[in-house]
Amino acid sequence: MRVLILGGDGYLGWPTAMHLSARGHEVAVVDNYFRRQACHALNCEPLIPVPNLHQRRRRWEETWGRKIRVDIGDLCDYNFVSRVFREFSPEGVVHYAEQPSAPYSMMDRQAAVFTLTNNLVSTCNLIHAVREFQPQCHIVKLGTMGVYGTPNIDIEEGYLEVEHKGRRHRFLYPKEPGSLYHLTKAQDGDLLFFYCRMWDLRVTDLNQGPVYGMLTPESRTDEGLTSFFNYDAIFGTVLNRFLVQAAAGAPLTVYGEGGQTRGYLDLRDTLACVELTLLHPAEAGQYRVFNQFVETFSVMDLALRVQEAGQELGLSAEIVKIPNPRREAESHYYNPAHTGLLDLGLTPHYLTRAGLVEMLQLVRRHQERIDTSLLMPTVTWR
Ligand SMILES: NC(=O)c1ccc[n+]([C@@H]2O[C@H](COP(=O)([O-])OP(=O)(O)OC[C@H]3O[C@@H](n4cnc5c(N)ncnc54)[C@H](O)[C@@H]3O)[C@@H](O)[C@H]2O)c1
Structure with missing residues (x-):
């Protein structure tokens, strides 16, 4: 299959490119280096230096003997997008290319407008390019579980059947995002749903939870092929921050009570989910939604697990609660459905102590690059 990956320089984009290329798909990646430039501008570099896309593409070709096409450009520029579509004619597009940080989106007016x-x-x-050049192309857009918020009822997979005054209708599941970034992920979903109804597009929206992990079969033996590992308060995820805090001998900082519960998954499962979705495309006119996560944890659960894994390496990490910079429920009901991808054949990886110890070891190999001033929150929601 010819697969175009938008945001191919990113944490998920590059491992996806290698995963699909290794399996014989023809892969092209597009990126404008927004993420790298934002990390430079905010002085929050990833823990492990990441070669640029051209360098990683060359390394991939040399070691695996397969080609990946690279185009550097901005997806907000339609001339650029049209050229890529005309030249590559993708059968599937994976759309990762968005500003993905909640704190970044809440930083100030400029960051809000940019997001x-x-x-x-x-x-x-992307929608217009598909319609103009490749109307049968399947769009796989990365959404987030964060669009649902934390309602006091079960979260379904994309849709909710409602009975009202004796009549029934199937609506998109109500959205209650908790940051401007998450709001844009609800809005891009609405946009895609609209054009599925208008133009018969084929779309799958993967409402994904936070992803953890660095090593995939393609990058395990070659650090030159790894992806971004951010641990700072803007682009880092909570688990990455705890791992770095444990390695640096700093306290693990839990925001508020720590009861915030979300669905998480291993990077290798993201790659498997995306490939399974591409291999089983949505129908023409179908806006299909899968909830993409494997298991749920509260923030406090994660802190305790990292603390425990640290003990195996002789690290004694203290857990401290700090005021929550976000506006969110710190203890709540959470029961989201997630059967769609399991039905397509996903065999999940679970978060184990051995996995956490391996991640801690990776962090400790780059210990000299840890900047502890990046760990505390700098953006507040209020
Ligand atoms: N990583 C996670 O845990 C997670 C969880 C849920 C959802 N997601 C979603 O998955 C997607 C990818 O996440 P990620 O963690 O890989 O983020 P990332 O920032 O590492 O990757 C996104 C890439 O898109 C590029 N990009 C952004 N705007 C662009 C534009 N206009 N033109 C060209 N390139 C552009 C960036 O430079 C970056 O390399 C995002 O849409 C995010 O919302 C990620």
């Missing part, structure tokens, strides 16, 4: 514009215009350009 809105970037995430919606890139999606809108």
